[in-house]
Amino acid sequence: MNTAFQTFVDIRRQLHRIPEPGFQEFKTQRLLLDRIAELPQHRIEVRTWRTGILVKVKGTDPRRTFGYRADMDGLPIEEETSPASGDFRSTHPGFMHACGHDLHMAIGLGVLTRFVELPMADDLVVLFQPAEEGPGGAKPMLESDELRDWLPDQIVALHIAPEYEVGTIATRPGILFANTSELFVDLTGKGGHAAYPHRANDMVVAAAHVLVQLQSIVARNVNPLDAAVVTVGKIEGGTKQNIIAEKARLEGTIRTLSADTMKLVKKRIEAIVAGTEAAFECKADIDYGSNYLQVYNDEAITREFMDWLDGEGGSGEAGPVRLIECSEAMTGEDFGYLLERIPGFMFWLGVDTPYGLHHAKLEPDERAIPVAIDTVTRYFRWKSERLRTGGDSA
Numbered sequence: 565m566n567t568a569f570q571t572f573v574d575i576r577r578q579l580h581r582i583p584e585p586g587f588q589e590f591k592t593q594r595l596l597l598d599r600i601a602e603l604p605q606h607r608i609e610v611r612t613w614r615t616g617i618l619v620k621v622k623g624t625d626p627r628r629t630f631g632y633r634a635d636m637d638g639l640p641i642e643e644e645t646s647p648a649s650g651d652f653r654s655t656h657p658g659f660m661h662a663c664g665h666d667l668h669m670a671i672g673l674g675v676l677t678r679f680v681e682l683p684m685a686d687d688l689v690v691l692f693q694p695a696e697e698g699p700g701g702a703k704p705m706l707e708s709d710e711l712r713d714w715l716p717d718q719i720v721a722l723h724i725a726p727e728y729e730v731g732t733i734a735t736r737p738g739i740l741f742a743n744t745s746e747l748f749v750d751l752t753g754k755g756g757h758a759a760y761p762h763r764a765n766d767m768v769v770a771a772a773h774v775l776v777q778l779q780s781i782v783a784r785n786v787n788p789l790d791a792a793v794v795t796v797g798k799i800e801g802g803t804k805q806n807i808i809a810e811k812a813r814l815e816g817t818i819r820t821l822s823a824d825t826m827k828l829v830k831k832r833i834e835a836i837v838a839g840t841e842a843a844f845e846c847k848a849d850i851d852y853g854s855n856y857l858q859v860y861n862d863e864a865i866t867r868e869f870m871d872w873l874d875g876e877g878g879s880g881e882a883g884p885v886r887l888i889e890c891s892e893a894m895t896g897e898d899f900g901y902l903l904e905r906i907p908g909f910m911f912w913l914g915v916d917t918p919y920g921l922h923h924a925k926l927e928p929d930e931r932a933i934p935v936a937i938d939t940v941t942r943y944f945r946w947k948s949e950r951l952r953t954g955g956d957s958a
């Protein structure tokens with residue numbers, strides 16, 4: 565790997581050591597601000613918003629602004645990567661960059677650096693956005709004073725994809741990621757002695773009933789030709805093996821490809837929870853936490869990007885890039901809010917690793933970093949020039 569790219573691999577490793585929860589990305593913000601401060605300052609302007617950062621690189625003759633967005637937060641996962649990554653493993657117990665945001669940020673810094681070194685005619689804004697995993701930073705950042713007068717005319721983001729080889733970019737026009745809603749169900753009954761179940765009201769059993777019935781929603785209520793997911797990722801209840809639990813809590817997430825199906829799934833969840841409440845004579849509360857809008861790629865701009873990648877855009881400094889037109893995924897991304905306001909697209913970046921996103925053993929192949937820096941940089945330059953010379957797809 566050439567030394568220019570190696571710098572961003574090193575930065576990714578530094579970021580990997582310090583994963584932080586949403587809106588607590590203090591060390592991450594500091595590290596990025598320090599790296600940005602090392603760049604020649606005459607072309608850039610920097611703003612901070614909460615734990616996020618906005619950087620503008622001034623073009624030589626700006627008529628438009630292009631945007632790249634990178635998310636910043638880590639996940640509550642204890643890292644279990646191989647000894648080979650020992651020297652840059654997470655130093656924050658119980659936290660890990662297990663969704664690739666360390667790569668997304670390093671790539672953002674790489675793109676930014678390239679445009680500082682060799683500006684394009686148009687402006688570039690790089691957004692380092694907090695709290696993608698929750699509660700969601702894109703929507704409030706979009707509404708912030710800091711972004712209001714720097715809104716790009718077109719925006720791009722990427723997400724690492726463990727299942728694709730390095731050198732692969734996958735995307736599609738239209739919907740790429742699902743609508744999401746978090747789900748929290750709190751059950752309160754009556755605790756008691758394990759030997760006297762008839763005098764108590766057991767919330768572990770009630771939670772089990774809710775959990776099993778939730779499985780019927782996708783199987784029996786959603787049209788099989790549509791798509792939806794109801795996953796419960798965490799159950800909490802009780803205090804000891806011989807005490808009947810007074811409280812239990814289920815934590816999950818709902819994914820749907822359409823807004824109407826989201827309404828249907830929520831209606832069914834409410835019916836199931838109300839039924840359990842009546843049957844178990846307990847109290848049940850539902851909270852939907854944060855909700856994300858689908859990621860909907862602008863059809864014309866995405867198709868144009870795909871055509872470019874299939875042609876002249878497919879060979880770059882970091883090697884050939886192979887395009888895959890992929891299917892929709894049930895992952896969620898608050899980048900959907902940015903795309904609702906600003907035309908653009910998101911794409912998957914192949915990082916070829918056997919463990920999936922949100923896995924404690926996720927080890928993305930870092931050779932994907934140069935591929936992404938080079939591709940995004942070349943694409944913005946090409947698009948900026950094309951618009952000046954009268955190409956279409958604003």
Ligand SMILES: CC(=O)N[C@@H](CCC[C@H](N)C(=O)O)C(=O)O
Pocket residue numbers: 663696697698723744745746816817818854856894895896897921
């Ligand atoms: C790309 C990715 O993995 N994104 C997350 C987004 C989480 C949204 C929210 N906190 C939820 O759980 O519904 C995902 O889990 O898809």
